[in-house]
Amino acid sequence: MSPRTAPAGRPATAPVPECLLAEATVLTDSLIPLVNRFRTRQADDGTVPDPRPEDRELLARIRDEGAAWYRRHALDGQAEALEADVAGWLAAGLDSRPHFGRSRDALAAPADGETTFFLAPVQTTNSAPPVGKRLDCFFALRKEPDALPVLAESFPHPKNNCQSLVLLAGSAGFAHGNCIVFFPENVAAHDKVTEQPYAMFFFNKMRKIHETYALPAAAAVLTPDTLPRASSGLDPDVCFEARAIWGYLHDAMHYQGLWPFDEHIALKMNWFVGLLEEIKVDAKTVLACADSGLVPYAAEQIAMILLERVFRYPQADDATGNFDSGTGVFLYAWFREHGALTGDPAGGGLLRLAPDRAVEALRAYVTTVEKLEAEVTTDAEYRARAKELVRRHLPAPETDRDASGRRLRYAFTADQEVLRRAKGGLDRLPPLEFARAEW
Known part of the structure; x- marks a missing residue:
């Protein structure tokens, strides 16, 4: 289609x-x-x-x-x-x-x-x-x-x-x-x-947000031929349907597994545990889209999830303390480690995204987190193991707070800074406005 x-x-x-x-x-x-x-x-x-x-x-x-x-x-x-x-x-x-x-x-x-x-x-x-x-x-x-x-x-x-x-x-x-x-x-x-x-x-609101921020942020990092395009140029109602289905699947995945969200709310609100949880449920949503053949707008959702989480979320001004930004930077590092994001042989500093490898990297991620969940028996052990896993990809900041007093959770590595290439241009854009239905 x-x-x-x-x-x-x-x-x-x-x-x-x-x-x-x-x-x-x-x-x-x-x-x-x-x-x-x-x-x-x-x-x-x-x-x-x-x-x-x-x-x-x-x-x-x-x-x-x-x-x-x-x-x-x-x-x-x-x-x-x-x-x-x-x-x-x-x-x-x-x-x-x-x-x-x-x-x-x-x-x-x-x-x-x-x-x-x-x-x-x-x-x-x-x-x-x-x-x-x-x-x-x-x-x-x-x-x-x-x-x-x-x-x-x-x-x-x-x-x-x-x-x-x-x-x-x-x-x-x-x-x-x-x-x-x-x-x-x-x-x-x-x-x-x-x-x-x-x-x-x-x-x-998602269509305008996605087109204005996620796509340009990704275009500044990825080669044009590997930039996911299934979620661009969508009819407004198709974008709404795809995003709403993503929302449903994302939330449903929270209630599965050995440590379901509703039974462990306090634990899942921990910054490190929650970061792994958010990536896990989006990864499982991507796998449902890729594997089942039952999810409408599967390609659109996969593209939207990758572009939003990996490329848009890290653009936040408070990215190094921002929960959603942390999920995107972590996932970028995970993709780099698993060969889903690689340097372009042609040079120019752009990266190549391999969609099939990205899906397999997400499969490996789910396996890793679910293995962790099967091995821990207490909240304290879960928090410690989650922090250890997150710190492999998000190094600790040099100080706990920035000059304005905002809490810092991690620091960008030199390789991860590529995610912020488009930030200056995006910051100069006026805030989006939504009038009437925007439909």
């Missing part, structure tokens, strides 16, 4: 209904500008330094308009939670950290084909700076992959709690930059989340 269109006999994803686009336009013209004004007054921890009377008035207006929207759509519980959270913050003072646990807990995952709206101070990971617990909102449509019902028969997920969404409208934290995730633990609150009743992913 052509990588740019849906396969024969498979209908393209239905367009977003005009009534929802109209609702998105209303929010974009009314409530969202107010939220964007307020969030500029906040510090990274969500507080409003030296709050003024007009800050209180603006928040009260946002509360009233947000609650009215909720009630117009029969979401009274969310309206009441928003009102209570704002009342508590106003009473404590806007220079105190916000606590929106009621809003967080009142939100329920939408059913497939339904919309969701949320308003609260939220950490919008990978968004355009400034990023912090700032007031944000989003309006989105849940759209699960067309292939999911059949796919789930071959790749069952025992505790699937993820939602694939189309972002229809949002304030700056969601509409600008690369944030594609929303979890309950992202909401500013004084108490910690003990369970995750929803995990939302704005997968319609």
